[in-house]
Amino acid sequence: MNPSDEIHKRRTFAIISHPDAGKTTITEKLLLYGNQIRMAGTVKGKKSGLHATSDWMEMEKERGISVTTSVMQFPYADATVNLLDTPGHADFSEDTYRTLTAVDSALMVIDAAKGVEERTVKLMEVCRLRDTPILTFINKLDRDVRDPIEVLDEIEDVLKIECAPVTWPIGMGKSFKGVYNLLRDTTVLYKTGQGHTIQDVREVKGLNNPELDEAVGADYAQELRDTLELVQGASHDFDLERFRAGQLTPVFFGTALGNFGVDHMLDGLVQWAPAPLPRDGGERQVQPDEAKMTGFVFKIQANMDPRHRDRIAFLRICSGRYHKGIKLKQCRTGKDLRLGDALTFLAGERDNVEEAFAGDIIGLHNHGTIQIGDTFTEGEDLRFTGIPHFAPELFQRVVLNDPLKSKQLHKGLTQLAEEGATQVFFPLRNNDVVLGAVGTLQFDVVAARLKGEYGVDCRYEPVSVSTARWVEADSDRELENFERKAYDHLARDGAGHLTYLAPTRVNLQLARERHPEIRFRETREI
Numbered sequence: 001m002n003p004s005d006e007i008h009k010r011r012t013f014a015i016i017s018h019p020d021a022g023k024t025t026i027t028e029k030l031l032l033y034g035n036q037i038r039m040a041g042t043v044k045g046k047k048s049g050l051h052a053t054s055d056w057m058e059m060e061k062e063r064g065i066s067v068t069t070s071v072m073q074f075p076y077a078d079a080t081v082n083l084l085d086t087p088g089h090a091d092f093s094e095d096t097y098r099t100l101t102a103v104d105s106a107l108m109v110i111d112a113a114k115g116v117e118e119r120t121v122k123l124m125e126v127c128r129l130r131d132t133p134i135l136t137f138i139n140k141l142d143r144d145v146r147d148p149i150e151v152l153d154e155i156e157d158v159l160k161i162e163c164a165p166v167t168w169p170i171g172m173g174k175s176f177k178g179v180y181n182l183l184r185d186t187t188v189l190y191k192t193g194q195g196h197t198i199q200d201v202r203e204v205k206g207l208n209n210p211e212l213d214e215a216v217g218a219d220y221a222q223e224l225r226d227t228l229e230l231v232q233g234a235s236h237d238f239d240l241e242r243f244r245a246g247q248l249t250p251v252f253f254g255t256a257l258g259n260f261g262v263d264h265m266l267d268g269l270v271q272w273a274p275a276p277l278p279r280d281g282g283e284r285q286v287q288p289d290e291a292k293m294t295g296f297v298f299k300i301q302a303n304m305d306p307r308h309r310d311r312i313a314f315l316r317i318c319s320g321r322y323h324k325g326i327k328l329k330q331c332r333t334g335k336d337l338r339l340g341d342a343l344t345f346l347a348g349e350r351d352n353v354e355e356a357f358a359g360d361i362i363g364l365h366n367h368g369t370i371q372i373g374d375t376f377t378e379g380e381d382l383r384f385t386g387i388p389h390f391a392p393e394l395f396q397r398v399v400l401n402d403p404l405k406s407k408q409l410h411k412g413l414t415q416l417a418e419e420g421a422t423q424v425f426f427p428l429r430n431n432d433v434v435l436g437a438v439g440t441l442q443f444d445v446v447a448a449r450l451k452g453e454y455g456v457d458c459r460y461e462p463v464s465v466s467t468a469r470w471v472e473a474d475s476d477r478e479l480e481n482f483e484r485k486a487y488d489h490l491a492r493d494g495a496g497h498l499t500y501l502a503p504t505r506v507n508l509q510l511a512r513e514r515h516p517e518i519r520f521r522e523t524r525e526i
């Protein structure tokens, strides 16, 4: 098939939601529609003991949270859908922010009982930076939830995005009857207890069809007609252009657990969400259907699969086609790399791929040479922009319980730091090892992973560091001079970059004033 046909079939998206809104459950159902699992597993959670197929680390199973970002590809209708899973917990937000730079659209899942929650607000802000088109699924209609009109109002007010309802619910909780699709003028009837399967649904065409009164009850049918009149006056009609510009979101109602209404959303996604979009390659805009392959790394993960014990760099293809044996240039280092064994990810199962296209994510084996933000091309010098790397805000000293494991500790921390969620610092003046993170949970994750993956047993002690800044200067001489003067506060990070570890904010402020020639960066340029 013509590569450009393949590219136009791609829909690459991520789910944004507050924890517990139903992201994992909906992911399961999407994979069910993608025919990737015969029966969607009951959602992870301590109670059920069953885990979602998209969760693969021990840690997340124990805690019932998603730590990793997994990538899942599945066919649906005429499209090839790439779903990039993101960790829901706020301590892993960096990972999520970077993943959102690798998608072309996003699905926002809202708990209909809770409305717009804090994480969702934050994630929407990130999507705004790139005007990512957003679809909305309002979940848990099988429970007693808030008035749907009120929830839409809240989305419009708080998230400043216009809502265009595509489906509308009939009843809720025990009397949830189904949804009416405004664009198809069809009511689809809900049956309980069918959540694990793709249901045979009964459909009633036409809002004024007497069959509807018989199917849902005359009262509910009349209420639906009245509400819709109100809704259509007060809300927006779906508009493809405004959706593509990130100004309007098509809204779908349903229950992920009951697997109802999810398919309407998925139909909307493949029909309206954009195929891979042009990207800013620094030097120029890169069009997805250019013949030559380009891409950037947005995530690195160590030891993804305990059976393989390796590090994988996740690369989003921005243009062209990957094929086995392709020679690519890593633009940061200028080095060439022949790729014989890139991976794709089917719900946690990894496979060698023969070919992949713009919009797809491939996994590259990384032996420590690839960094987050790296651009790869077939030779041209480009640099895809906009992948953030944040300075950590929390610090602890890592202390080994077995002093002989120092080498493994350094290796483990450096490799885990490549993933971008933590940073390791080696102060110049002593042999301390300082770990920095954006969220406290990261420290537990690192300790558990050091033990499980590197056989290193360690504990943490407080350290007098309140913030870190990567330092730069125009000349090497200025930097060397600074290194001498600020020696006691300087460290190298896992990648060897000079970093200033400030014991207090005031100290940082003073250092800034004393050394105007030095740039103190909060994000590392990548």
Ligand code: GDP
Pocket (backbone or CB within 6 Å): 017, 018, 019, 020, 021, 022, 023, 024, 025, 026, 043, 044, 045, 088, 139, 140, 141, 142, 143, 254, 255, 256, 257, 258
């Ligand atoms: P996540 O944290 O966003 O991934 O949320 P989960 O998918 O793990 O769902 C959180 C909880 O809500 C779980 O107990 C789910 O079983 C439950 N849940 C998800 N979707 C629905 C739904 O449509 N109806 C009901 N009643 N519960 C749901």
